[in-house]
Amino acid sequence: MTTIVFLHAHPDDESTQTSGAMARASAEGDRVVVVYATNGDHGDAPEDLADGETVVHRRRVEAEASAQATGTQQIVWLGYADSGMSGWDQNDAEDALHGADVDVVAKQLAAVLDEEDADVLVGYDWHGNYGHPDHVKVHHVAHRAAELAARRPRLLESTMNRTRMAADRQARLDRGEKVDWDPSAPMDDGNPLGSTEEEISWEVDVSPYLEQRRAAVRAHESQGDTAWMRSMPDEEFATMFGAEYYIEPGRTEPIEKGWPFRPPD
Known part of the structure; x- marks a missing residue:
């Protein structure tokens, strides 16, 4: 049995x-x-x-429902406040993740890794896919926690395949469809979405688990920013969510289709 710890910025990011x-x-x-x-x-x-009832309470309930959908056995909350998007007043709140010391947060995570004797740790790419301050902090925390853990886990970074999304967008434009969203446009931090295929290490086929993926997304029904995903037609959902992409720091080989969620060699 492999123990995999997924670090996410907010409840619903996992979905x-x-x-x-x-x-x-x-x-x-x-x-x-x-x-x-x-x-x-x-x-x-x-x-x-x-x-x-508070928003925090509701989102915890929704996170538990998502865990039921994916079979997740354990949920851990580090307890920081949502920092909001870049430039928001919440960035500077006393308890916001954005302003927290990386080592302090990483020690909290390393304690979880040690307690679980984790084989694999999953964080985010260098800019958290789209530049959200909390997602960027997750990237740094995951890397530092992997260093602090008693047994260093295999580290993976969740990302999005911008090359694939841009090609899909262009194909739709070529068919005469209206497409308002461009993954190559500047996101919250001014950088385009996710990573190019040349930067990605692993393509993971999760197409047999689309039902669980959709259930996880739908579990977070209070959040309007994922409403379009919850109502997406099955074929479109399968196209967008049938594969996941991960960067393995230090790995230089071209993108490979496989299952990297195994202990380090």
């Missing part, structure tokens, strides 16, 4: 980025742990919040 690998690992008998760096308190407040 859109790594839920396929999480479901596949669970189905194959591995132990899956998800660590949320923040409580997602700056997410959308649903209209049906009960008296005394």
Whole structure:
């Protein structure tokens, strides 16, 4: 059995980025742990919040439902506040992840890695896919925690295949379809989305787990920014979410189709 720890910035990030690998690992008998760096308190407040219920409470409930969908065995909360997008006032809040000391957060994560005797740790690429301050911090925290852990885990970075998305966009434009979104356009930090295929190490086939992926996305129904994913037609959902992409720092070989969620050699 392999123990895989997935570090995510906010509750719902796991559903859109790594839920396929999480479901596949669970189905194959591995132990899956998800660590949320923040409580997602700056997410959308649903209209049906009960008296005394908070956004944080609702998002925890939704995270648990997502874990049920993917077979995740353990959820850990590091307890930081959502920092908001680049330039927001929340960036400078006292308890925001953005301003937290990397070593302090990494020690918290390393304690989880040690307790779980983790074989693999999954974080984000260098700019957190689209530049969100919390996602960028996750990148640095994951790298530092891997160094601090008593037994260094195999480190992978979740990313998005910009080359593939740009090609799909162009094909749709060539068919005369209207496409408003461009993955090569500047995102929150001014950089384009994700990574080029030349930068990516692994393409992971998760197509047999699309039902679990969709259930994980739908679990976070309070959040409006993923509503378009929840309502996506099956064929389009399969095209977008049938594969996941990961960078393995230090690996120089071209992108490979495979399953990198194994202990380091």
